[in-house]
Amino acid sequence: MSSTEVTPVNRGPAGPVVPPPPPPPRVRRRPRRLVLGLTVLALTAVFVVPLLLMVSTSFKSVEEANSLDFSLVPQEPTLAAYREILGSARLPVLRWLGNSLLVALLHSALVVTISTTAAYALARLEFPFRRTMLGLVLATMFVPGVIFLIPHFLIVNELGWLNSYASLVVPSAAGAFGVIFLRQFFLAVNPAIEEAARIDGANQWQIFWHMMLPLAKPAVATLAVLAFLSSWNDFLWPVFVLFSTDMLTLPAGLAQLQGEFASRFDLLMAGAVVASVPVLVVYVVAQRYIIEGVSQGGVKA
Amino acid sequence: MTQLMTGHEARRLDDPPDVTTRRPLRRNSPWTALAFLLPFFALFVVFVIVPVGSAVWASLHRWSLGLPGRPWVGGDNYAELFAGTSVTSVEFWKGMQATGIFSAGSAPLLIVIPLALALLLHQKFPGRTFFRAVYFAPYVFGVAVVGLLWHYLLDRQLGPVNQLLRAVGLPGDIAWTTTLPAGWVALIGVTVWWTVGFNAVIYLAALQDIPKDLYEAATIDGAGAWRRFLAVTLPGIRRVLQFVVTITIIACANMYGQSALITQEQPGTDTRTAIGFIAQTGIEGFDIGTSSAMSMILAVSLVVVSALVLLAFRKVGDLEQ
Numbered sequence: 125m126s127s128t129e130v131t132p133v134n135r136g137p138a139g140p141v142v143p144p145p146p147p148p149p150r151v152r153r154r155p156r157r158l159v160l161g162l163t164v165l166a167l168t169a170v171f172v173v174p175l176l177l178m179v180s181t182s183f184k185s186v187e188e189a190n191s192l193d194f195s196l197v198p199q200e201p202t203l204a205a206y207r208e209i210l211g212s213a214r215l216p217v218l219r220w221l222g223n224s225l226l227v228a229l230l231h232s233a234l235v236v237t238i239s240t241t242a243a244y245a246l247a248r249l250e251f252p253f254r255r256t257m258l259g260l261v262l263a264t265m266f267v268p269g270v271i272f273l274i275p276h277f278l279i280v281n282e283l284g285w286l287n288s289y290a291s292l293v294v295p296s297a298a299g300a301f302g303v304i305f306l307r308q309f310f311l312a313v314n315p316a317i318e319e320a321a322r323i324d325g326a327n328q329w330q331i332f333w334h335m336m337l338p339l340a341k342p343a344v345a346t347l348a349v350l351a352f353l354s355s356w357n358d359f360l361w362p363v364f365v366l367f368s369t370d371m372l373t374l375p376a377g378l379a380q381l382q383g384e385f386a387s388r389f390d391l392l393m394a395g396a397v398v399a400s401v402p403v404l405v406v407y408v409v410a411q412r413y414i415i416e417g418v419s420q421g422g423v424k425a
Numbered sequence: 426m427t428q429l430m431t432g433h434e435a436r437r438l439d440d441p442p443d444v445t446t447r448r449p450l451r452r453n454s455p456w457t458a459l460a461f462l463l464p465f466f467a468l469f470v471v472f473v474i475v476p477v478g479s480a481v482w483a484s485l486h487r488w489s490l491g492l493p494g495r496p497w498v499g500g501d502n503y504a505e506l507f508a509g510t511s512v513t514s515v516e517f518w519k520g521m522q523a524t525g526i527f528s529a530g531s532a533p534l535l536i537v538i539p540l541a542l543a544l545l546l547h548q549k550f551p552g553r554t555f556f557r558a559v560y561f562a563p564y565v566f567g568v569a570v571v572g573l574l575w576h577y578l579l580d581r582q583l584g585p586v587n588q589l590l591r592a593v594g595l596p597g598d599i600a601w602t603t604t605l606p607a608g609w610v611a612l613i614g615v616t617v618w619w620t621v622g623f624n625a626v627i628y629l630a631a632l633q634d635i636p637k638d639l640y641e642a643a644t645i646d647g648a649g650a651w652r653r654f655l656a657v658t659l660p661g662i663r664r665v666l667q668f669v670v671t672i673t674i675i676a677c678a679n680m681y682g683q684s685a686l687i688t689q690e691q692p693g694t695d696t697r698t699a700i701g702f703i704a705q706t707g708i709e710g711f712d713i714g715t716s717s718a719m720s721m722i723l724a725v726s727l728v729v730v731s732a733l734v735l736l737a738f739r740k741v742g743d744l745e746q
Contacts, residue, residue, distance in 0.1 A: 157550075160545075160548060160550060161550070163545065164545070164550065164556055167542070167545075167556075167560060168556060168559050168560075170618070171559055171560055171562060171563055171618070171622075172559065172562075174563075174574060174575070174578055174618070175562075175563070175566075175574075177574075177578060177585055178570075178574045178577075181577065189583070190583060191583075192582065192583070194583075194585055194588040237464065238464040238465040238468060239465065241461045241462070241464060241465065242461065242462050242464070242465030242466065244461060245458050245461035245462045246462075249453050249457065249458040249461060250453060250458070251453075251455045251458035251459070251462075252455065257462070257466070260474075261469070264469075264473050264477075266728075266731070267477060267724070268675060268678070268679075268723070268724040268727040268728065269675075269679060270678075270679065270700055270703065270720050270723050270724050270727075271476065271477060271480045271720055271721070271724045272472075272473075272476045272477075272480075273700070273703060273704060273707070273708075273720060274480060274483065274703070274707040274708070274713060274716050274717050274720055275475070275476030275477075275479045275480050275483070275717075276472065276476060277707065277708050278479065278483075278713065279471065279472065279475070279476070294468065294472070295472045296472070297468055297472070298465055298466075298468035298469040298471075298472050298473055299473075300473075303465065327457075328453050328457045328461075329457075332461070353565060353567075356567065357565075357566075357567025357568065357569070359567070359568045359569050359681065359682040359685075360681045360682065360700070360701075360704060363685070364704050364708045364709070365708070374569065375567060375568070375569030375570075375682075376569075378569045378570070378573050378686075379569065379685065379686060381573075382573055382576065382686060387583075389577045389580070389583060392573055392576075392577060393573075393574070393577060395573070396569075396570045396573045396574055399567075399569065399570050400566055400570050403565050403566055403567065403570075404565075406565075407558075407562065407565045411558050414561075414565065415557065415558065415561060415626050418561075418623060418626050418627060419626045419627055419629065419630030420630065
């Protein structure tokens, strides 16, 4: 906008008269901005239209969804698909929604609890083997995830956790990312604040709880949201460790829905919409934290 | 917190600290540290350290359903897989090949396109924070929703993609989800659509960290846009570029959901990826020894590829200096 217009050259009252700037290259800039604008809008369509088609088809009747005469907008919008999947006892979509919410919230809470305390200790406390421990955590960031698949299955099996919420909440909670991410944040806090509190007789827990955590709130929020999303969207693991229908999370449930109603696209899209709504709410509310978290992961790496 | 602070202020003002009673600040006892560390490290040992060890251990033993004991077999599990004669090993290498084709197709696109997208979002235009959020959006929906959605969009008869192709007079009868190579185009295309915003956001943060005066200096020196990109932008984001290359390769090699939902491993099991076959062998078939050896082979391949990426970046970096 204004950046394309040539700003008037500052002429001091006593200064030499500066020759007027060359005329702005309007003719060349206008099309460039037009191209930029059109590209931005075309890309928006690329990302948004498929999602709108999901919503549109979910409101179509079976006949319309299976019609070879494709229409962008449902001709006779109906809630039939939603009524069918939400009322199904064999495929309890609402129960899956509840399972997913519960598991993702518990996972996020666990990740935040163990990561904040450990990150604080690794950033600020003194204890033997501190560097070794930090190095160990860092090293696991480079271990390919596939290594953990079979061992996690064996451990969960050994603990009697197959087909349980615990199998989804606990195994992936002790990840290196949260600790490394939060440690960076704690390291940046001025140590003088802590010293002052210590002189006043605050113990370590009080310093952590009353001073450090409030300061780290944005980073903690970012971690909480990222952990929630990764648990909510996890697919392979729940597909393999959950086997009774009423224990499934939504992603695993959607796979089952697809297996049962291969060509009922109205039902499948309704299921996908149900699974999308909570994520969309989280995204609209916490978009800033999610994007900041992802971009900081790269810059700090 | 406020009380602590004001108390401190008050004391400092009223009576200066007694030098004789002041001892060197002992920061914390090791027990305090232990209390802070224990919750994380207990889980870390059980679910991170032990698994790495047990993956190696299991791959060196015959451990499967219905077999008494877990006899040590040394490298036999590996030897069988590398011999490539058993049904399992043939399927495994087919899976590795599928993972390889998919990664070779998607990783370059996921390295280049997001950079272009980030350069676009780095321009000044109204609402660019909003558009950044829109381009990132597909990523938050997760693979299950994305897979189900595109399985529908790419359906041969009813899918809007073919309907659109037909409407504009192109061949609109492509079996995206059941034949090859259309299946690879579908899997790669959807993955790019799904995760392009993720990498773009990482690049964008790096672009914003490049000092503006470097561009100004280059412009004064007469560098055009392309020259500025090569001389300022690329060196400026080198570390992040390396990070993106590494995580993208690792993410591609972990692909499972797309082929489970979009192509449903079709045609036959041609689009079943290595990790899908490992999970089926280990968890459904309870052949722990063989599936662990497969995991190790896939993991070591990934470590090798990552190391090569690192070396390549070092080389380029040395040449630049």
